[in-house]
Each structure stands twice: as structure tokens, then as C-alpha cells.
Amino acid sequence: MSEQQAPALRGVIETVLYTADMARVRNFFETVLGLYPHLADERFTAYPTGPSMLLLFQQGQTDDTVHLPDGMGTIPPHDGDGRQHIALAIDDDALADWEAHLAHHEVAIEGRAHWPPGGESLYFRDPDGHLLELVTPGLWPNY
Numbered sequence: 001m002s003e004q005q006a007p008a009l010r011g012v013i014e015t016v017l018y019t020a021d022m023a024r025v026r027n028f029f030e031t032v033l034g035l036y037p038h039l040a041d042e043r044f045t046a047y048p049t050g051p052s053m054l055l056l057f058q059q060g061q062t063d064d065t066v067h068l069p070d071g072m073g074t075i076p077p078h079d080g081d082g083r084q085h086i087a088l089a090i091d092d093d094a095l096a097d098w099e100a101h102l103a104h105h106e107v108a109i110e111g112r113a114h115w116p117p118g119g120e121s122l123y124f125r126d127p128d129g130h131l132l133e134l135v136t137p138g139l140w141p142n143y
Contacts, residue, residue, distance in 0.1 A: 016055045017130050018062075018080040024127050025056055032105045033088075049088060087121070087133035089143060095120055098134050115139050 019025040026045055029035045035047040035054070043061035047054045059081060066075040090098060102109060102124060110131075111123035119138030126132055137143055 012052055014053045014055050015049075015086050016057060016078075016080070017084055017086065017126070017128070018057050018059045019128050020059055021127065022056065022058045028127050029054075029056070032102070032107055054086070083129045083131060085131040085133065087135050087139075090134045090136055092136045095122070095134070095136055098122060119143075 017025075022042060022045065026037070026040070029045075029047060030037070035049070037045050038048050038053070039046040043058045045056040047056075057079075059079060062079050063077050065077055068074065099109065099122065102122070107124050109122050109124050111121075113121040113123075115121070115138055117138040119136050121133050121135045121139065123131055123133050135143070
């Protein structure tokens with residue numbers, strides 16, 4: 001039997017983090033990162049971040065199947081705990097501004113990396129302890 005090749009993927013559409021305190025984490029993502037919610041309620045917040053969405057879910061609120069209205073379908077249960085990691089793209093010339101902005105909000109920079117292709121990363125944490133990374137172009141072949 002010959003091996004079948006998977007159809008092409010076009011990119012990551014959603015990235016999810018789970019939070020213990022939705023109000024606290026929304027304040028962080030909106031005040032510190034300057035994101036504006038597209039949709040939000042007590043269990044879920046969706047932020048546009050370029051071509052993808054950053055989704056925040058209240059821990060323990062996605063344990064049951066969601067039945068969408070008007071016959072749109074269902075979303076299976078999902079949840080997560082523990083510290084996770086996401087990277088957010090920034091422009092080369094924005095790195096120093098982000099360092100100053102994080103310092104202004106008393107957000108500690110926990111690490112830095114200088115990548116061989118030329119990208120630079122800053123690492124810090126959100127209120128749930130997730131590791132957030134701001135990265136300039138030159139990290140991966142596609143960024």
C-alpha cells in the first residue's frame with residue numbers, strides 16, 4: 001500500500017490559553033498587550049492577532065460539548081492546565097518599545113534570545129504563568 005500525503009495546511013487559525021481568572025487575564029491582555037476582544041463572555045474571550053485568533057477560556061468551562069444554535073453543529077469538550085507557551089510576532093523596530101512598555105506595566109522580562117537568522121525574542125509571563133514571547137522576524141523559515 002502506498003503512503004498517502006496529507007493535504008496542505010494553510011496556517012494556525014486559533015491558539016488557546018486557559019485561565020483561572022478571566023477578568024484578571026483580560027485586563028492583562030488588553031492593558032499590557034493592547035488587544036481588543038472580538039467576542040467575550042464570562043467563559044471565553046477571542047482576540048484578533050494578525051491572521052489568527054488568540055482564544056482565552058475559563059478553566060473548567062469547556063468540559064462539556066457545546067451545542068451551537070441554529071443547527072450549526074457541536075464543539076467537543078476541551079480544557080487545559082499547566083503553564084503553556086505562545087509567541088507573538090512584532091516588527092524589528094518595535095522591540096525596544098515593547099521592552100519599555102513591559103517595564104512601564106511592571107512585567108518582568110524573564111529571558112531573551114538572539115536567533116542565528118537574526119530574530120530576537122523577549123519572554124515574560126501572563127497572570128496565569130503562561131510563557132509569552134514577543135519575537136521579531138528571523139526566528140523560523142516562515143517568519
